Amino acid sequence: MAKKTGEKYDAIINAAVKVIARHGYHQAQVSKIAREANVADGTIYLYFENKEDILISLFAEKMGQFVTVAEQTINEQTTVEEKLRTLIYMHFYQLAKDPDLAVVTQLELRQSDPALRQKINEILKHYLQLIDKLIQLGVKEGAFSPDIDPLLARYMIFGTLDESVTNWLLKERKYDLLSNVEPILRLLLHGLKSA
Amino acid sequence: MAKKTGEKYDAIINAAVKVIARHGYHQAQVSKIAREANVADGTIYLYFENKEDILISLFAEKMGQFVTVAEQTINEQTTVEEKLRTLIYMHFYQLAKDPDLAVVTQLELRQSDPALRQKINEILKHYLQLIDKLIQLGVKEGAFSPDIDPLLARYMIFGTLDESVTNWLLKERKYDLLSNVEPILRLLLHGLKSA
Amino acid sequence: MAKKTGEKYDAIINAAVKVIARHGYHQAQVSKIAREANVADGTIYLYFENKEDILISLFAEKMGQFVTVAEQTINEQTTVEEKLRTLIYMHFYQLAKDPDLAVVTQLELRQSDPALRQKINEILKHYLQLIDKLIQLGVKEGAFSPDIDPLLARYMIFGTLDESVTNWLLKERKYDLLSNVEPILRLLLHGLKSA
């Protein structure tokens, strides 16, 4: 029923990002999003099933683009190390270049209902699979230790990146997130231990 | 005004944990918590300023115990490696032994308002400082590389543990979280790289 | 402004009957009627002033046919008793042969606004006048008692028929409505009293 394309579809999603980033998840009323998108309240429902659908679509669209671009760029790299560097870089770059989106996906959307969280996790899976493939390749090619548990390795990579971005946001983006790419790459590759 | 001690104070906090774990953050009404604690709705407000205060107090009480016990046990260890192992163990152990609390702090409380999140972060700081001290010691004693950025190292440690616990919960605690202590210790110490 | 004739005019009215019978008065949106009639929403407003006008026109058209046919058939009868039998028969027959229309006029349209009810009553008046003329004739010819109050007699006739049809519909048309013609004729003529 809801026509999920078109100029206004995009306008509404971008308005939602803006409103949520500016006013917070719990103050992002449909009417506020509509006003920001320069459409009537009712127009929202020509493009989205309901409010939750706006948020899911928002996440799906943005995360979809994210994963697509990240995957392409990673595939262009030859060595596993280079691929991991690219993953970290893309992860940080995509969020650093759109701070509103960063706030929305990293902080605000995490306040949502379990039902919405569930759907967001479904979308996030594609990104996690990207990491899983990278780990698999690293082990296969001998770049990563065969002893590592691939799932735990993924927890470490994603957990580290996620925690880094969250803290960067909580510290109000006072430093350049991208400057962390190399040190975090080293940490993930070599761990804490001194040589 | 609010008398933050007494039998009923504890009863209300424990009731809150139970209710939130069972019904979720957004279905944890004050009246439900009061009923679970066997007190009248109004009585809640003799012990807590408002609903947010219940949640903050809950987190403060439980996290306070957590940090105290963790710190003590870590201090009993001699080597840095042993201390890190203990940190991971305590982190996992404390949440594994009280699944209701784990669900509340790890999943449900993260749906709360930014204002509450802020205060929770304040409380969390004590735990993060525990990690920071450990890293500092590791570098000082030569166990950890002098090149690591201490803050990023903390992001890695906390992010990895946090992501591990969250996934364990989302997978409905189908495996033994404690079996992950050693592999995660190895990951954090040596990273992904093959020897 | 509204052009109240033409192929589409009829199509929209018949679509309205179908949609209301199938989905109920409160679920009979203009867009649903338009879809059923294979026209665009906006086209409706080329033939009808507004939604209420569809319903009034529906009732007027169908009731108009009803009264015309009933009047003709009654006029063909010679005795007053035969005329009353025919009235009952036509009333039941017309509704029994078109169950959708029966549901719409007998049940669904009664949920409408007082404003609409008022206009429906105006249309219904032609039918009630038919009954009134019958009573008048009966009294004049000596078939009916000169003591009866003509208005109350009409209430009895119409009320009995109406209640009969409504109950037949509420009992999901599980019996033959026409089998009630004779017993109801006897009731109306002789009342409850034993001979």
Added chain:
Amino acid sequence: MAKKTGEKYDAIINAAVKVIARHGYHQAQVSKIAREANVADGTIYLYFENKEDILISLFAEKMGQFVTVAEQTINEQTTVEEKLRTLIYMHFYQLAKDPDLAVVTQLELRQSDPALRQKINEILKHYLQLIDKLIQLGVKEGAFSPDIDPLLARYMIFGTLDESVTNWLLKERKYDLLSNVEPILRLLLHGLKSA
């Protein structure tokens, strides 16, 4: 959950009757009823599950009283004819003495959803059974013809009374409804036929 007794329970029901009678079914918002009852909107929901529950309770309470009083008074009569006279009288009297209630039950509540109609019909059943028992008795005692179909007889009695009250209301109560008791009794007993 809803506490269906008490001073405010009655106040809300009476306020609902007043508001619906004055403004019509579709303009009887919960907030309007609350204001009329001198309680807060939220208080409504301490006594009723939801808006529909107000209307059902209204009908149940008033109809319950109606049936109880009618039944008692009818039982005090000895002959069947006297009982029928009493039924008609009580039916008219109860509605004539409370015109607001008459408008609500006779006109406004009939605009309600099928779901609500259904529940109203359940309540109405008790009244219809009262009529059924009267007919049964009449036939058994020989006062009514053994040839009448008891169900159709009920349709006639109720249909006639209902149609009479409705028309009296639509004619804005310009005449005394009770003056119709005797003529309608005669109609129901002897029918239209001249002696």
Added chain:
DNA sequence: AATGAATGAGCATTCATTCAT
């Protein structure tokens, strides 16, 4: 100290109608 009845602000969604094409 404890109670619990009462309060009232706040918001997603539907759908009849319009009008530019």
Added chain:
DNA sequence: TATGAATGAATGCTCATTCAT
């Protein structure tokens, strides 16, 4: 004639907090 995308007003219900008892 015909279309259908866009409009925007209107409302039932929840629940944290208070305060008279």
